[in-house]
Amino acid sequence: MSDTTLDGPVLAADGTPLKRSLARALRRQKLRALMLIAPLLIFILVTFIMPVADMLFRSVENGIVEDTLPRTVVALADWDADSGELPSEAVFAAMAADLKDAAEAKTHTKVGSRLNYENPGISSLFRKTGRRAKKFDIEADGPWKEQLIDINDGWGEREVWRTIQTYSPTYTAGYYLNAVDMQVGTDGAEMRPEDERIYMLLLKRTLWMSLLITFSCILLGYPVAWILANLPMRQANLLMILVLLPFWTSLLVRTSAWKILLQQQGVINDILVWIGLVADDNRLVMINNQFGTIVAMTHILLPFMILPMYSVMQTIPPSYLRAAKSLGATDWTAFWRVYFPQTVPGIGAGSILVFILAIGYYITPALVGGTTGTFISNRIAFHISTSLNWGLAAALGAILLAVVLALYWAYDKIVGIDNVKLG
Amino acid sequence: MADAASNDGFVVFDRVQKSYDGVNLVVKDLNLSIAQGEFLTMLGPSGSGKTTCLMMLAGFETATHGDIRLDGRPINNIPPHKRGIGMVFQNYALFPHMTVAENLAFPLEVRKLGKSEREAKVKRALEMVQMGEFGGRRPAQLSGGQQQRIALARALVFEPELVLMDEPLGALDKQLREHMQFEITRLAHELGITTVYVTHDQTEALTMSDNVAVFDDGRIQQLAPPAQLYEKPENSFVAQFIGENNTLEGVVTELNGDTCVVRLDDGEELDATPVNVSKVGERTKVSIRPERVEFNKDRLHADAHLLKAEVMEFIYMGDVFRTRLRVAGNDEFIIKSRNAPDQVRLEPGSQIEIGWLPQDCRALDA
Numbered sequence: 026m027s028d029t030t031l032d033g034p035v036l037a038a039d040g041t042p043l044k045r046s047l048a049r050a051l052r053r054q055k056l057r058a059l060m061l062i063a064p065l066l067i068f069i070l071v072t073f074i075m076p077v078a079d080m081l082f083r084s085v086e087n088g089i090v091e092d093t094l095p096r097t098v099v100a101l102a103d104w105d106a107d108s109g110e111l112p113s114e115a116v117f118a119a120m121a122a123d124l125k126d127a128a129e130a131k132t133h134t135k136v137g138s139r140l141n142y143e144n145p146g147i148s149s150l151f152r153k154t155g156r157r158a159k160k161f162d163i164e165a166d167g168p169w170k171e172q173l174i175d176i177n178d179g180w181g182e183r184e185v186w187r188t189i190q191t192y193s194p195t196y197t198a199g200y201y202l203n204a205v206d207m208q209v210g211t212d213g214a215e216m217r218p219e220d221e222r223i224y225m226l227l228l229k230r231t232l233w234m235s236l237l238i239t240f241s242c243i244l245l246g247y248p249v250a251w252i253l254a255n256l257p258m259r260q261a262n263l264l265m266i267l268v269l270l271p272f273w274t275s276l277l278v279r280t281s282a283w284k285i286l287l288q289q290q291g292v293i294n295d296i297l298v299w300i301g302l303v304a305d306d307n308r309l310v311m312i313n314n315q316f317g318t319i320v321a322m323t324h325i326l327l328p329f330m331i332l333p334m335y336s337v338m339q340t341i342p343p344s345y346l347r348a349a350k351s352l353g354a355t356d357w358t359a360f361w362r363v364y365f366p367q368t369v370p371g372i373g374a375g376s377i378l379v380f381i382l383a384i385g386y387y388i389t390p391a392l393v394g395g396t397t398g399t400f401i402s403n404r405i406a407f408h409i410s411t412s413l414n415w416g417l418a419a420a421l422g423a424i425l426l427a428v429v430l431a432l433y434w435a436y437d438k439i440v441g442i443d444n445v446k447l448g
Numbered sequence: 449m450a451d452a453a454s455n456d457g458f459v460v461f462d463r464v465q466k467s468y469d470g471v472n473l474v475v476k477d478l479n480l481s482i483a484q485g486e487f488l489t490m491l492g493p494s495g496s497g498k499t500t501c502l503m504m505l506a507g508f509e510t511a512t513h514g515d516i517r518l519d520g521r522p523i524n525n526i527p528p529h530k531r532g533i534g535m536v537f538q539n540y541a542l543f544p545h546m547t548v549a550e551n552l553a554f555p556l557e558v559r560k561l562g563k564s565e566r567e568a569k570v571k572r573a574l575e576m577v578q579m580g581e582f583g584g585r586r587p588a589q590l591s592g593g594q595q596q597r598i599a600l601a602r603a604l605v606f607e608p609e610l611v612l613m614d615e616p617l618g619a620l621d622k623q624l625r626e627h628m629q630f631e632i633t634r635l636a637h638e639l640g641i642t643t644v645y646v647t648h649d650q651t652e653a654l655t656m657s658d659n660v661a662v663f664d665d666g667r668i669q670q671l672a673p674p675a676q677l678y679e680k681p682e683n684s685f686v687a688q689f690i691g692e693n694n695t696l697e698g699v700v701t702e703l704n705g706d707t708c709v710v711r712l713d714d715g716e717e718l719d720a721t722p723v724n725v726s727k728v729g730e731r732t733k734v735s736i737r738p739e740r741v742e743f744n745k746d747r748l749h750a751d752a753h754l755l756k757a758e759v760m761e762f763i764y765m766g767d768v769f770r771t772r773l774r775v776a777g778n779d780e781f782i783i784k785s786r787n788a789p790d791q792v793r794l795e796p797g798s799q800i801e802i803g804w805l806p807q808d809c810r811a812l813d814a
């Protein structure tokens with residue numbers, strides 16, 4: 026049926042065009058539905074969307090330099106960092122004035138720490154100078170070039186001024202450059218020296234280990250899901266409780282349990298030594314490295330793989346396998362050609378869940394990862410709680426988010442996202 | 449009861465028993481012999497063990513006791529995929545992730561046929577069920593009847609000698625069902641395939657089959673061609689289960705050769721053929737088909753016993769008249785008469801006398 030007749034659009038009983046009256050009816054319905062989910066929507070907005078937006082903003086925001094050193098920023102704008110000369114006396118005078126104000130407002134250490142991320146040493150320069158700055162008499166004392174350099178030779182270094190100049194704009198790509206092991210050098214962005222590169226390594230390691238964890242979850246979870254889907258109801262429920270048991274114990278407890286099992290004086294090593302597979306003075310190192318992280322995280326994330334696989338397998342009637350066999354397929358062919366392809370949506374859903382959870386996992390790598398098994402998220406946590414470089418933490422987080430979205434997109438292209446069944 | 453399966457049919461069940469739980473026998477003592485090219489239907493109420501028998505034959509359940517032979521070879525230890533039996537499942541079981549053509553090619557692929565041969569056979573099979581243009585579709589894009597035909601084509605494409613069908617038409621509407629019944633019998637006979645067909649629709653069983661095995665309680669109650677099953681039921685279960693049937697209970701009072709006299713509980717007497725009664729004094733259920741009841745005395749023997757009946761209800765059904773009577777205290781006694789110009793239309797409330805030829809009334813087990 027078409028919605029138009031030869032005489033034009035179909036009309037509803039009251040004479041309005043059918044399309045419009047349908048739209049009105051639907052609008053009311055949608056509005057009601059929206060009101061029902063409004064609390065959730067607001068909750069998500071406040072607890073998820075806003076923090077993410079704030080994080081994205083922080084990763085580029087750099088107002089502190091301009092706010093604390095307004096005169097210096099203006100005066101320094103014309104200086105050519107590559108000229109081989111220090112900035113002019115006017116710049117030094119502006120800096121002295123800014124420092125005096127900042128010291129009175131006690132903000133000089135903050136800008137110092139901010140610039141310190143880019144050029145280590147600046148923090149102490151600002152702190153030390155700041156102590157004297159309160160007594161500056163901008164009009165009387167001077168010239169400021171000599172005065173400042175006299176207080177601290179740091180002011181005589183061109184690199185310091187270059188850093189201040191580079192980071193004076195309100196927005197900066199500096200955090201992002203830093204997050205991918207780059208820095209602003211004399212001719213724009215360049216890679217950091219080999220021994221200072223850390224984030225790309227961590228990112229690669231995080232991705233690689235998350236892949237391994239996802240893969241081992243598939244290997245371990247698939248048979249379990251299959252058994253779950255094929256057992257009679259009662260036994261299946263019992264097994265399901267076992268599968269869900271990890272959810273009911275504290276993450277910390279489970280991770281510590283792995284420590285007890287895997288450590289060098291731990292249960293597994295003891296057994297191996299006792300059997301004679303491993304020499305007593307040559308016990309296996311299974312914890313505080315990548316192996317420990319993979320084992321512990323596979324255990325913790327396994328239910329997220331099993332549940333979607335189970336829910337997909339449950340919907341596959343046994344008659345498919347029987348049909349395949351009656352058509353002449355061996356057990357293996359029947360599984361591989363008929364059963365397995367139908368479980369792919371479950372594997373896909375489980376893999377996405379596990380991978381995305383793994384990529385941002387924090388506690389377990391921190392506890393059992395040692396130095397070689399830590400993830401990028403541990404570094405993010407470090408910048409948030411220890412080094413207080415929130416901008417860098419935000420940039421790292423944003424990159425992680427981008428990677429996840431890119432993978433999601435790639436998955437959609439390759440497997441198709443409507444091929445994913447979460448339940 | 450079925451004949452003991454000593455004679456060598458194409459498919460033979462020899463004293464087969466099956467229990468799932470070790471407590472109840474689902475199949476109690478199954479003896480059945482199916483000739484090559486025969487269309488056999490298993491008919492029976494729900495839970496009577498039909499699917500179980502089919503599954504044992506296909507190899508998805510093992511018989512607890514007894515032998516199943518296919519073409520003379522015992523198949524108890526042959527895995528399902530080596531039995532070469534085509535099967536149509538009740539829910540069709542078409543692989544949802546493959547196209548129709550891929551579904552049909554599947555049994556050929558696992559048999560390692562070459563690509564061109566495969567394509568030719570798939571094409572032929574699709575044409576056989578008149579679905580030639582649908583090769584590229586997914587099963588989900590087909591109607592129920594179309595899926596059914598594809599399932600049939602898939603079960604036949606690898607040219608099995610034996611095809612099993614488990615209530616394949618259960619989900620279809622009446623018209624489509626009748627059409628498919630015709631298609632299936634036509635194909636089975638054209639290709640000379642032995643077919644075991646399961647249904648609990650008796651019309652389907654009667655119209656399609658060479659032989660019908662009526663199942664109940666894990667046993668074959670009767671194995672016979674449709675006409676014989678309808679006209680000469682061997683026990684009261686079969687008489688009740690197949691077609692419409694009137695039952696009266698009583699005691700055998702006379703027994704002489706192939707006729708007997710039964711006295712009903714209210715004292716009236718009637719003529720019957722003894723089937724499951726062997727001596728005078730035995731209790732019996734007599735069974736008579738509605739269309740064989742006669743109320744025109746001229747058509748009966750002069751000395752035939754007559755029963756008094758009161759007309760309760762007259763139902764006009766177009767081609768036939770259906771009249772409900774009270775006979776010997778039974779309110780549900782039905783008679784059917786053809787709508788002919790001279791046919792009497794019985795008035796509700798009137799008293800009449802009814803009778804029948806002794807060979808139309810069968811004295812069965814009580």
Ligand SMILES: Nc1ncnc2c1ncn2[C@@H]1O[C@H](COP(=O)(O)OP(=O)(O)OP(=O)(O)O)[C@@H](O)[C@H]1O
Pocket residue numbers: 468469474492493494495496497498499500501648
């Ligand atoms: N896998 C099983 N485990 C235990 N009992 C079963 C199993 N399959 C069937 N049964 C029991 O065996 C009996 C026969 O079942 P079957 O499926 O053969 O009946 P059917 O004749 O095919 O009935 P329907 O017409 O309803 O399909 C039933 O009582 C059923 O409960």
Ligand SMILES: [Mg+2]
Pocket residue numbers: 498499500614
């Ligand atoms: Mg069944």
